[in-house]
Amino acid sequence: MPKTKEISEDPRLRIVDLHIAGKGYKSISKSLDVHHSTVRQIVYKWRKFSTDATLPRSGRPAKMTSRAQRRMLNKVKKNLRVLAEDLNISLEHPNISVDESTIRKTLNKNGVHGRTPRKKPPTVQIKTLLHV
The missing domain is CATH 1.10.10 (Arc Repressor Mutant, subunit A)
Known part of the structure; x- marks a missing residue:
């Protein structure tokens, strides 16, 4: 699944406010132009953790910048x-x-794969064979 950009805090607050006001997922998604599954995930996170802020993710952070x-x-x-x-x-x-x-x-x-160059006979030996 491709990674997409994260939704900022202001639209997430609006989604939670509309949900508290009694709107459904589809009506919220149409009014804010956000996919309904995204709205559902934001509301689920708000219910479970009582926050809409970005929480730290699991896993080791990348060592290379x-x-x-x-x-x-x-x-x-x-x-x-x-x-x-x-x-x-x-x-x-x-x-x-x-x-x-x-x-x-x-x-x-990043699409750079290791390759071994093809083995070719030395050109010096071929020239000496042709002159003989």
Whole structure:
């Protein structure tokens, strides 16, 4: 399921106020131009936690910032054969220490996959064979 932007606090307050006033999910969604399942989730959260503020999420926060990811992707675009070890060394400069597997996972998420170049015979040997 794709991630979408979060609804700000003001529309969430309006949704809760309209729900308290006795309006249904569909009428609230039509009046505020928000999907009815979003309205239902906001009302459910308000009932369960007695708040409409954004609560902290579970899970470990990402270690790499989006800026570090962009910097790493730009280095890979310049040199496709750069190693994960070299990228890790370049990322340690701004006090980010991540594992090489994290770097590979980040590259894979952004569509950069590891490839092994095709083995080709050396051109020097072919030329010597042709001149003989």
